Amino acid sequence: MASVLLSRRTFTMILMVLLLLNLKEVLLEDQVENNLKVKSLSRVKRGWVWNQFFVLEEYTEQKPLYIGKLHSDMDIGDGSTRYTLSGEGAGNTFTLDDSTGDIHAIKRLDREVKAQYVLRAQALNRETGRPLEPESEFIVKIQDINDNEPKFLDGPYRATIPEMSPVGTFVIQVTAVDADDPSYGSSARLAYSIIEGQPYFSVDAKTGEVHVSLPDMDREVREQYQLVIQAKDMEGQLGGLAGTATVNITLSDINDNPPKFTQQLYKMSVLESSPVGSVVGQIQAKDRDVGINAEMKYSIIGGDGQDFFDISTDVSNLYAIITVKKKLDFETKHSYTLKVEGSNTHFDSRFKTKDPLSDVTTVHVSVEDVDEAPEFDSQFYYVEVPEDAEIGTVFKTVSARDPDTANNTIRYSIERKSDPEKCFYMDVSNGSLMTALPLDREKASWHNLTVLAMEMNNPSKIGSVFVAIRVLDVNDNPPSLMQYYGTFVCENAKAGQLIQTVTAVDPDEPTGGQHFHYSLAPEAANNPNFTLRDNQDNSAWLLTRRGGWSVQTQSVYYLPILVSDGDQPAQSSTSTLTVRVCSCDSDGEVLSCDAEAYTMPANLSQAALIAILACAFVLIVMIILTLSLRSQSKKPYFTKEEEHLHENIVRYDDEGGGEEDTEAFDIYALWSPRVEPLTNYHKLRQDMLPEDKSLSRHVPQHCVTEVGEDSSNIHSYVEAKLYKADSDTCAPPYDSLQTYAYEGEGSIAGSLSSLQSQTSHTDHEYDYLNEWGPRFLKLAEMYGVSNNHSPMW
Known part of the structure; x- marks a missing residue:
């Protein structure tokens, strides 16, 4: 703290000296200007007595x-002059x-924020x-003081060097x-030193x-090192400010260690039945190095086992x-x-080791005996x-043979899957293959058999071998035409x-x-009519021998x-x-031909095909x-509403005027066909069959009463x-409930009108509807009477 105060006092004294020097310079310059003004009136007299000011930061x-x-x-000291800034x-x-x-600073000044300020001053008449x-x-100008410590902007640092590096090997450069202000004093002059990490490294x-x-x-002894480096200003002198940074240094591996087997003798065993390529075991020579330096x-x-065993390195x-x-x-x-x-x-040629980078060991491999399956004298037969073999x-x-020392007896057989048709037979004792069925090359030209050999004392030990049998061809099939030929000859064909x-x-x-070879039989x-010419190329031509052909x-x-x-x-x-x-025709296109068992040729003309x-x-x-x-023409003349009436119960609650209400019911529909209105009606209904002239042969006599043209009783x-x-079995089975009630003379139902009833409050019997309703339904449908004109449903 005392050193800081001493520094500030020193700066103040320096400032005062500079101000005095500056004032002297200004006075001299002003004297020069006055002398020049006497010589020349164009020169303006300068009235200021300053040039620049200095102030320490961090007040x-x-x-x-x-x-x-x-x-x-111009200021005479009477207060009439006013200054502006x-x-x-x-x-x-x-x-x-x-x-x-007087000028004063009212804020704390920091040179690192702003090093100088540019100001303007003027003297004014206070009154005018x-x-x-x-x-x-x-x-x-803001003068610097030592108020900032050094800083490492890129820390922490990391570096890697090979192990066993010689003294003086460059590692890394750190900068704070x-x-x-580096131009004033020693506030920005730095000195580097190591606080931690000696004696391995220096800075x-x-x-x-x-x-x-x-x-x-040696990396194998210690791989990581950490340094703490200090940067101090004032060139490292007492009272300077300091900053630190960490440097992590890693030693990279070099191949400076030889491999070593953990054993001098390894013992292994393998079955004699192990196939070629099977693994017997593995060994390792360990190396203290890492990465590629440890690869083996x-x-x-x-x-004596070089010819029977091989060695390789795994993927690592x-x-x-x-x-x-x-x-x-x-x-x-x-x-x-x-x-x-x-x-x-x-190997790295930059680093040489005294010991060889290799090691040798011995491996003893024992072969173990197993009960092996029989082995054939050939791997393939x-x-x-010939197909005509008997x-x-x-x-x-x-x-x-049995490869074991016991040399057991062998029995032979054919695997059934390889000979499903049982065309061959094998002697179980001597291994002889023979035919069991006639062979036909045209059905099967190859037979692939699997022959089995089994030990008598151990049936689980079975050896196998593949036997390929080729059936040789024998000329036992006659040739035939490639297809059934059917051709034609035009009537206008000529000879040849x-x-x-x-x-x-x-x-x-x-x-x-x-x-x-081709010829006619x-x-x-x-x-x-025809001749056959052999072309000597496995084909023949059929030619005409004459002309004048005729279908007739x-x-x-x-x-x-x-x-x-x-x-x-x-x-x-x-x-x-x-x-x-x-x-x-003239182009040889078929126009007509005997249709019996003959198919028209494929070259039928396009015009004929389109016409057909x-x-x-x-x-x-x-x-x-x-x-x-x-x-x-067979569809009945029903309206759309009538066509949808089937399978529905339709009820009409209007009470008509009996037989006098001719608009509610067309009475002519029930008249005899001999009556003129009914005849006219049938002219309109052309889709109906004609009426029978007489019903006497269809209806019992007690049911028939002659009806005249003017009779009102149509019962x-x-x-x-x-x-x-009722006798018509062809009538359609409609499910609609359509009741036709006729009120006329002698009607057993009487009047259905409530106005004519003496006791309107009494319920009437309507059993006659159950008896006559279905009959009227069939009758009305028979004559095409519309149910819209029926008096009652």
Whole structure:
């Protein structure tokens, strides 16, 4: 604290000296200007006596800090001069006494925030406000003090160097910054030093570079180091401010340690039945290094097992894996010895070690005996058998043995899945294969058998081998035409015209390929109509021998064609070719032909095909229209409302006027067909069948009463109609409840009107509805009476 106060006093004295020097310079300059004014009236006299002010930063006292004083030569000291201050910080940072010109700082100043302020001052007449002199500019500079400690902006630092690095090896450079003014004093002059981390590392006091100071630092002993570096201003002197940073240093690995096997002798065992490539065991040579410096490669450098075992490195490049290289046999050799070397794969020439980077160990492998399955003398058998071989022919003998010392007896068999049709048989004792069924190459040209060999004393030990049997071809199938040929000849065909090209097929496969011979059968050798030409390329042409063909004369010709092969023994067959005579146009297109068992050729003209399809379409349309008209003519003349009345109970509660209400019910619908109104009615109902002229032959005599044209009593007629309706088995079974009640003379129901009833409050009997209702229903439907005109439902 004392040093800080001493520094401030020193700065104050320096400031006073500078102000005196500045005042002297101003006075001299003013004297020069006065002399120049005498010589020249254009020179303006300068009245200010200052140039710049200095003030220390971080002033902490409560009262304002005095900066300096403004004064003009025009100020005679009577108070008529007023001073003004403007510019940066005027009014809020700096204040001015307008009478005396004293300037004070009213805020704490920080040079690191703002190093200087530019202000403007002017002297005015207090009464008139007129300037006494022009406005002048001056600067207030903030002088620095040591109030900021050094800072490491990039810390904490990390660095990596190889282990065993020599002394003086550069590690990293650290840099600190100080916000104080580097051009004034020693406030920003830094010195670096190590607080923690010695004696392994050192730091340059001026540059901040870190170097190795201790040799032979071993990563395997210690891998991480932490340094604390200090930066102090005032060049590290007492009273300076300091800042620290941490540096984490890691030693990277180098290959400076040799691998070492944990054992000098490893013992392993393996079954003699282990397949090639199976793992026997693994060993490892450990290395204190890490990463690629610890990666290993292993090799067998000696021993009697080099030909039977192999060694490789796992995916991590750390372990050695020993595998079977060759089939083992306990009966041949019981154990093997391997000499294995493990060495590093990566070397750094910059670092040399005294010890070799490898190690050697011994591996002893014991072969264990197992009861092995029988083994065949070959891994695969191939046999050829002619398809005409007789049943029981021995075509192959296989042999197997027990590889064990016991040498047990072997029994042979065929796996049933490989011979589902049981075409072959095997002798169980000597392994002879023979045919059990006739062979047919055309059905199966190959047979793949699996032959099994089993020990008598241990049936679970079974060996197997694959036997491929090829059935050799024998010429035992005759050739035949490739398809059933049916062709045609035009009536206008001439002699020598090609009618058909024929080819043949043969399921046999002769060694030199197929060679077919074509000819007409002996019975058709002298055919006057057609001839067959053999093209000597397994095909033949059918040609005409004459012209003048006619459908009326003969429409169909049958030609027997003989086909034979060229193998031994020769095989042949006869096929019949059908030739029809057709009428053709000038281009050879068929116009008409005998339809019997003949399909029109595929080259039918497009115009003829379109005409046929058009005729078929017109015929279908006519049939549809005809059916539609017939269905409409048979449909009853019901309105849409009437068509929906079926399966519904419709009730009409209006009471008509009896038989006098002719608008409610059409009485003519119940008259005899001989009556004129009924006849006219039938003319309108053309969809109904004509009435019978007489009902006497359909109705019993006691039910028939002759009805005249003018008779009002139609009871008998209704009875007859009801009888006929009840007897009609073709009447539609409608479910609608339609009751027709006739009120006339002699009606047993009487009047249904409540107005004519003597006792309107008495319930009437309506049993007659149950008796007559269904009958009237059928009768009304029979004559097409609309239920909308019925007097009652």
